[in-house]
Amino acid sequence: MPVPDHRYLKDILNECWARIGKAIASSKRLELLDLLAQGEKSVEVLAGEADLTITNASAHLSTLHTARLVDRRKVAQFVYYRLSDPEVLGLLRQLQRIGRRQFREVQDVARTYLDDRDALEPVEAAELRRRLRQGEVTVLDVRPAHEYAAGHIPGAVSVPPGTLQRRLADIPRDREIVAYCRGPYCVFAADAVEALRRRGFHARRLRDGFPDWRAAGYPVAVEPQAPHPPAVRRPRRRP
Secondary structure (H helix, E strand, C coil): CCCCCHHHHHHHHHHHHHHHHHHCCCHHHHHHHHHHCCCCEEHHHHHHHCCCCHHHHHHHHHHHHHCCCEEEEEECCEEEEEECCCHHHHHHHHHHHHHHHHCHHHHHHHHHHCHHHCCCCCECHHHHHHHHHCCCEEEEECCCHHHHHHCECCCCEECCCCCHHHHHHHCCCCCEEEEECCCCCCCHHHHHHHHHHHCCCCEEEECCCHHHHHHCCCCCECCCCCCCCCCCCCCCCCC
């Protein structure tokens, strides 16, 4: 067996790690990974949700694909992307944890938009699972409807952003409400909990999001496959 060239091995390995580092060295590509952690999405949907043109979204996704962070498939004229490995979510969450420890800006944003809005402690996933088994809680999935369809906590009710007000009559007042969204830095759940509390509901948010629930190996429900979801269009920001 040939003696390994240690310098060669280190160079090959570090070059591979660097390819991943280069691929995620973009705020938009990190946002795309966060969106894909919710489930498979088309280029058009990703472009709309990340406030990108389809051309720019395709270029970012191609970079992520080259670094083996995402996989893709084509259906008719649509190209769909998904995370290539569950560990990609782990990479994203680790970056977020390091960022929170090291950057005052992250600490300030998290404190203002998440921590200070919690009159009660957020619910941990293990506690939520136990209480679901015992029928003690109503769970709201406050992500967009196509993300709920791609995968959600069993028994959760879909209340997409912008629909809570007209759904209030359907939400029981005699049980605790737990809302969840995309992850620890998604504000959909915090917004929903705040709105529910103002209306007299006993509401809390799940500390992490649906991707973390799935990564923990907890049960996941999936809706029947829906047609290609429409792209989300938002006004372009002024430069």
